[in-house]
Amino acid sequence: MTAQRRVVAEVLDGEHVHLTADEVHARAVAKLPEISRATVYNTLGELVSLGEVLEVSTDQRAKRYDPNAHRPHHHLVCAQCGAIRDVHPVGNPLADLPDSERFGFTVSDVEVTYRGVCPNCAAA
Amino acid sequence: MTAQRRVVAEVLDGEHVHLTADEVHARAVAKLPEISRATVYNTLGELVSLGEVLEVSTDQRAKRYDPNAHRPHHHLVCAQCGAIRDVHPVGNPLADLPDSERFGFTVSDVEVTYRGVCPNCAAA
DNA sequence: ACTTGCTTTAGACAATGTCTATTGTAGGAT
DNA sequence: ATCCTACAATAGACATTGTCTAAAGCAAGT
Numbered sequence: 001m002t003a004q005r006r007v008v009a010e011v012l013d014g015e016h017v018h019l020t021a022d023e024v025h026a027r028a029v030a031k032l033p034e035i036s037r038a039t040v041y042n043t044l045g046e047l048v049s050l051g052e053v054l055e056v057s058t059d060q061r062a063k064r065y066d067p068n069a070h071r072p073h074h075h076l077v078c079a080q081c082g083a084i085r086d087v088h089p090v091g092n093p094l095a096d097l098p099d100s101e102r103f104g105f106t107v108s109d110v111e112v113t114y115r116g117v118c119p120n121c122a123a124a
Numbered sequence: 125m126t127a128q129r130r131v132v133a134e135v136l137d138g139e140h141v142h143l144t145a146d147e148v149h150a151r152a153v154a155k156l157p158e159i160s161r162a163t164v165y166n167t168l169g170e171l172v173s174l175g176e177v178l179e180v181s182t183d184q185r186a187k188r189y190d191p192n193a194h195r196p197h198h199h200l201v202c203a204q205c206g207a208i209r210d211v212h213p214v215g216n217p218l219a220d221l222p223d224s225e226r227f228g229f230t231v232s233d234v235e236v237t238y239r240g241v242c243p244n245c246a247a248a
Numbered sequence: 249a250c251t252t253g254c255t256t257t258a259g260a261c262a263a264t265g266t267c268t269a270t271t272g273t274a275g276g277a278t
Numbered sequence: 279a280t281c282c283t284a285c286a287a288t289a290g291a292c293a294t295t296g297t298c299t300a301a302a303g304c305a306a307g308t
Contacts, residue, residue: 002255002304022295036257041296060181060265062295076221076229085227089220093236096213097200103209105200107240112217116231126273126286146264160288165265184296186264 007032008043012053012067018075018084020062058084058113074111078118087114131156132167136177136191142199142208144186182208182237198235202242211238 011027012019019027025040044065047053054066058077064084073086093110135151136143143151149164168189171177178190182201188208197210217234 004256020295034257036259038258038297039256042255055184057181057184060179060184060187063184076225076227076231078229079232085229087221087225087227089217089225090222091215091220093213093217093220094238096215096217097211097238098214101200101211101213102240103200103211104243104246105202105209105238105240106246107200107238108203109239111237111239113235113237114218114221114229114231115233115235116226116229119228122228122230128287144264158288160290162266162289163287166287 003032004028004035004039005043005046007035008040009047012047012065016067018056018058018064018066020064022062024065056084056111058082074113076114076116078121079115080117080121083118083120127156128152128159128163129167129170131159132164133171136171136189140191142180142182142188142190144188146186148189180208180235182206198237200238200240202245203239204241204245207242207244 007028008024010031011024015027021041021044024044025035025037028035028040044053047065048055052067052069054069056064056066056075058064058075059082066086068086073088076085076087077083089112093112094107097107097110131152132148134155135148139151145165145168148168149159149161152159152164168177172179172189176191176193178193179187180190180199181187182199183206190210192210197212200209200211201207213236217236218231221231221234
């Protein structure tokens with residue numbers, strides 16, 4: 001555990017939002033000016049491997065990092081401003097995929113992304 | 125309808141797979157050598173706007189283009205080789221998101237991505 | 249103090265996508 | 279038939295995001 005890794009972990013802990021790698025880097029630099037982009041990427045990759053952080057890609061731009069890795073959840077995204085909320089749908093989508101639709105795959109995971117318009121954007 | 129647009133449409137029609145923009149470009153160049161990358165991107169963008177083609181991003185690399193836009197479906201992705209199958213789960217995931225989990229959003233769409241290992245990769 | 253091995257750094261590189269300025273082209277107006 | 283206008287296509291620069299590499303730093307054990 002180096003100073004750099006501690007800073008990256010602090011940034012993710014402190015924010016309850018879904019930051020991109022660059023946003024994590026910007027906030028990390030504010031706390032530790034000499035931290036490099038590569039270190040942020042490396043550390044984020046390690047945190048993902050350790051299962052401490054989830055990688056989500058709700059738009060096709062940058063990956064976002066979700067510190068809420070220990071409670072399974074899905075995402076609700078505003079199509080206009082990109083705001084992201086964690087959501088917990090009822091039911092288990094894995095059970096909704098019949099064997100006949102699995103094509104011999106061993107299905108282990110499912111990712112659900114709801115899209116819509118958030119109250120802010122609807123008001124504007 | 126120009127020659128370039130016809131070629132892009134033909135490429136998507138002829139292939140039942142999920143091509144990246146670059147793969148579309150490569151196949152288009154084979155049919156019409158002087159077609160440019162920008163034209164392929166523009167045409168794909170137009171087809172998406174027209175609702176003729178769906179944009180899917182199952183990995184965080186390139187977007188893929190799915191000509192099967194008129195039958196709603198979701199995707200099953202091999203975590204190892206990236207193979208993609210269209211699947212049709214039973215039930216409606218939109219109904220699985222209670223009002224209390226919508227945070228005032230107007231939810232209009234849901235995208236479900238199943239992940240697993242395909243038979244080929246499981247055998248290897 | 250020296251060695252060994254991991255970490256960090258800076259910057260080059262790669263992949264994907266967008267933008268701009270220029271050129272081409274097609275169809276109507278004269 | 280020629281010209282004008284508007285849209286389309288092109289080449290290439292540029293932007294963003296991410297990965298890789300070579301060099302330097304640092305820490306722990308000998």
